[in-house]
Amino acid sequence: MNARPRLVVVGGDAAGMSAASQARRRMGPEDLEIVALERGSHTSYSACGIPYLVGKTVPSPEDLIARTPAVFWRDHAIEARTGTEVTAIDTERREVTATGPGGAYTERYDRLVIATGARPYRPDLPGFDAYGVFGVQTLDDGTEVSAFLERHAPHRAVVVGGGYIGLEMAEAFLTRGLEVTVVDSGPEPMGTLDPDMGALVRGAMEEMGVAVRTGERATAVAVDGGRVRAVHTDAGGEYPADIVCLGLGVRPDDRLARDAGLEIGPTGGVKVDARMRTSVPDVWAAGDCVEVFHRVSRAPAAIALGTHANKQGRVAGIDIGGGYARFEGVVGTAVTKICAVEVARTGLNEAEAEAAGFAYETVVMTSDSRAGYYPGAQPMRLKLIAERDTGRLLGGQIVGRENAAKRIDVLATALWNGMDVLDMSGMDLGYAPPFSPVWDPVLIAARKLAERVHG
Amino acid sequence: MNARPRLVVVGGDAAGMSAASQARRRMGPEDLEIVALERGSHTSYSACGIPYLVGKTVPSPEDLIARTPAVFWRDHAIEARTGTEVTAIDTERREVTATGPGGAYTERYDRLVIATGARPYRPDLPGFDAYGVFGVQTLDDGTEVSAFLERHAPHRAVVVGGGYIGLEMAEAFLTRGLEVTVVDSGPEPMGTLDPDMGALVRGAMEEMGVAVRTGERATAVAVDGGRVRAVHTDAGGEYPADIVCLGLGVRPDDRLARDAGLEIGPTGGVKVDARMRTSVPDVWAAGDCVEVFHRVSRAPAAIALGTHANKQGRVAGIDIGGGYARFEGVVGTAVTKICAVEVARTGLNEAEAEAAGFAYETVVMTSDSRAGYYPGAQPMRLKLIAERDTGRLLGGQIVGRENAAKRIDVLATALWNGMDVLDMSGMDLGYAPPFSPVWDPVLIAARKLAERVHG
Known part of the structure; x- marks a missing residue:
């Protein structure tokens, strides 16, 4: 049995599990052993759906989970271990070190997929680690925000960052009946638009009753009695808050890959070719942790988006399974909405x-x-x-x-x-x-x- | 004054008036006289909106009229004569014969645009010319149908032809509370789709309560006491009707162009190049009366659609005015809906x-x-x-x-x-x-x- 080549997947969300499934489609359990190691408690869920969970547009966290580990294991002979964090990759010895429910261990691999995703930018500033300050990167984050809303019935939310997540969380808080302030350091919200277009988004947000504070950078979260009270900005703003949500963007989570000596590109994403191969043989990377070719700028780009992660994971899995597929780049498309806008x-x-x-x-x-x-x-x-x-x-x-x-x-x-x-x-x-x-x-x-x- | 070159436009709807406006944009009244001759009583209206007028989704015929002759005349120095039918074109003498409110006359031209549109297919069968049998090609048709609905409050409508117009008129009659039967000779409604997709349209129509009779060709409209009573089909069907609407498609109205000796293509549309020039010097054609290049089949196609007519008229007008533009063909796109489908x-x-x-x-x-x-x-x-x-x-x-x-x-x-x-x-x-x-x-x-x- 141990003679079978073993594919280890680090990260069990969209990219990792797409890679695992595609590899399995091409190679049966007798030809390839597949082990997926996921730090969190869920695999293959829709992170993009989290704001809609918080806003109760989507009723239950289960709605966002496309596949459960148990089902995967049974149907596809993919061993998905949740609660298991990979702490190191040794590409010489071809093994990863992981810490799971039973402690630390090493796992050898013949082929490796790095799908460690992105980590949200969380500034190292006073109060940003307080209870009541949330990111919304993982499903666990989403359920924590929901639990906080139920338990403390906050009245005022401050959203730090007016990009996609910021807008979607502003909608979620509005839907839940909170007063919402959005703070953004740029001239207008939605900094991936030009300011003349972002101004329209601001106007629409203000019409909905959202207070939009642009050109201000959050500098501290004031905490009192273990509860957040306000967000302070470099413009002297002090915005009362019972809950604070961070939407400051994400960066590729390249830590494991970088420590393992893989080539990292100028954007901070793992460098891959069109078949999602990294600079090290038998190691692929896919999803929010990589950088890809932007077809318009002709330069590398790191764009965290579920649809890219799915495609890239699929390409990696096909390549691992002996097929041929290429990820032909991105053009930077993104859509969102805030209420009717x-x-x-x-x-x-x-x-x-x-x-x-x-x-x-x-x-x-x-x-x-x-x-x-x-x-x-x-x-x-x-x-x-x-x-x-x-x-x-x-x-x-x-x-x-x-x-x-x-x-x-x-x-x-x-x-x-x-x-x-x-x-x-x-x-x-x-x-x-x-x-x-x-x-x-x-x-x-x-x-x-x-x-x-x-x- | 008479030394100015004169542009005569035959047909004052989308294509003709777009051509006139574009020519005017490039040549002022001192350099070009423009006369547009329109058979009907309106210019530049949205024929595609007629079913929504009948269904009262759009309240008034005026809503469909983009430009009135008076406004045109005043603002653009374009003389738009409604109620004026061109009966002949003489490309040797460079003149058209027209019959207007004041009788017949000839009008010389230096440049001519033929924008005679399409005529609906109206079979030469018993009863099809009865009172209560309507086409919906012109705005006048639309107001006649509306007037008939008000005056006679019919209960049962039969729509002959299940294409775009047929579907839209079925929706209009449904909205007005009539019982609707659609008769179509093809295997499924929406014959520009494959039957497997058309079957979905049928299913949706039947769910809405529309009776769909396919594989049957209408052979006669039974008339009694000056009122339509039923539509008969070659399959022995007899469908009671208080009003009948024809949606059997249209063909290019090439009669004037053909009689004038212009080259007509295999589809029955006037042959034009990418600049909308016909086979005769100084004569352009645009809109539903022409055939154009289909980029997928690489063959000529005659597709009656307002959006093409507008584009083609614009190209002709730019060319007439000394500019450069090309109509680069069609790929056969069309969209419609019936109620929510x-x-x-x-x-x-x-x-x-x-x-x-x-x-x-x-x-x-x-x-x-x-x-x-x-x-x-x-x-x-x-x-x-x-x-x-x-x-x-x-x-x-x-x-x-x-x-x-x-x-x-x-x-x-x-x-x-x-x-x-x-x-x-x-x-x-x-x-x-x-x-x-x-x-x-x-x-x-x-x-x-x-x-x-x-x-």
Whole structure:
């Protein structure tokens, strides 16, 4: 039995378990032993669903768990050990050191997948480790926030960071009836949008009753009697809080990989090729811990997102199982919403285009989501960025209401294909009054931008 | 004054008026006289909105009129004469013969745009010209149907033809509280979908209480006492009707162009190049009366759709005004809905792929419109067709509920770029639980089809 090659997977969430399943699809239990080691108490859950759990839009943590370890073990002969933290990887000896419920031990591997995910940025500042200050990275975090809400019935929430998680947690707290303040150090919330588009998000948030404090950096959480009381900022702000939620972004969790001597890229993510192979033979990496090719900037990018993690894990698993697959990069697409307001972006924003060395032109326009005369038509704001001279699309941003956000997929597909805005302006997109004006907003924006680029 | 070159536009709807406006944008009234001749009583209205007018989703005919002749005349110095039918074009003498409110006259032109649109197919069968049998091609048709509904309060409607207009009129009659029967000669309604997808539309229609009679061709409308009573079919069906609506499709209205000696293509549409120039110098054509290049079949296609008409008119107008623009073809995208059920298609269906000489593979799958755990997730059915061996996408079809139809735009964009399904399966589409499962339905379908094509 021990002669079977053994695949060890470090991290049992989207990327790790996708890799394990794909490897298993190609190699049966008689040809490959698979052991997945997961620090937390769950495998393969939807981390992106946590804000909706806190907001009670999704009733139970179980709803977010796609697969339980027991089922995995039984159906796929994958040994998934939860509560087991890998503390070191030795690529010379081909073994990992892990601490599980029964203590520390080593586990040899023939092939290894590193899927350690991302760790949230948690500043080393007074009070940030107090009871009542939460991150929302893991499902355990989510259930802790929910338990806190039930137990203490807080009235005022301060969300530190106005990005995706910040927005989604602001919605969750609003839904639970709390007063919400969002503090962000940038000029506007949603810093992956340009400020002119982020300002629309701010306006919508304020209309919902969220207090938005931008240009201020949180410096301390005031704690009194074991309970958080307020968030202080470098602008002298003091925002009363019964609960504080951190949404300051994440970085690749490269600690194990770095200590093991794997090559780490400039973004801090593990360096991999398109088959998700690392710099060390027989070691793959996938998910939020890696950096990948950004097809627009042509530079490495570390983007923590479940959909990428799933794809990358699948590619790694196929490669491990003897198949052929490639992860062909990202274009930086992301969508979210806060209550009825939908937000989407893809490609490069102005600052990113600048940083990547592009000269560019932009267009911003407002259009209806349906024919103007059709009931329920809602204005949406659309921004496009194209390379000067060539007109090649570099990025797009959308802020709107129902049916707005997923229109970003047209722009993502255009970016994927390196389209220019003139070509885009002729595309044959679906038209009927309930779905779009006769000129789809994407076509109008592309046409206006083409006129600007080409005169 | 008469030394100014004169542009005459035959047909004052989307294509004609877009051409006129674009020409005017580039040439002022001192350089170009523009006369638009429109048979009906309105210019530039949304014909696609007529079913929603009948269903009272849109309250008034005025809502559908984008521009009135008076406003045009005033603001753009375009003389738009409604109630004026062009009866002949003489390309030798460069003049058109028209019959207006004041009688017949000739009008010379230096440049001519033919934008005569499409005419609905109206079979020459007993009773089809009776009072109570309606087409829904023009706004006047729409107001007539509405007036009939008010005056006679019919209980039972029979819709002959189960395509886009048929579906939309069925919805309109349902909304108005009528019992509705749809008769279609094909195996399933929505003949531009494959029958397996059309069957889903049938199921949804039947759930709404619509009687769907397929495989039957209407042969007569029974009339009694000046009122329609029933529709008879070749299968012996007799469907009681107080009102009958025809949705049998349209064909390019090429009569004037054909009589004038312009080259007509195999589809019956006026032949034009990418700048919308016809076979005769100084004569352009645009809108539902032309045939255009289908980028997937590589063959000419005549597709009556407002969005194409607008684009084509714009191209013609730019060319007339001395600018440069091209209409780069279509991929056959169309979307519609009947009540809550959304339907979309693009590219070639199986029969069309076969006819175009493609060997192909297909995949059909059901996926959720949102993350499965997110409230409101609705199943949607997605079908993809790809060329055998290469995997190049040939077409796609969607039947679903909210947020389903416009996902066709991703497929339309992929078709526009000639993508293969393997490349598509890696695309970076927007993911967040309220908007999509972690694997977007398009990605899953593309992946499955890639596996089928490439093994």
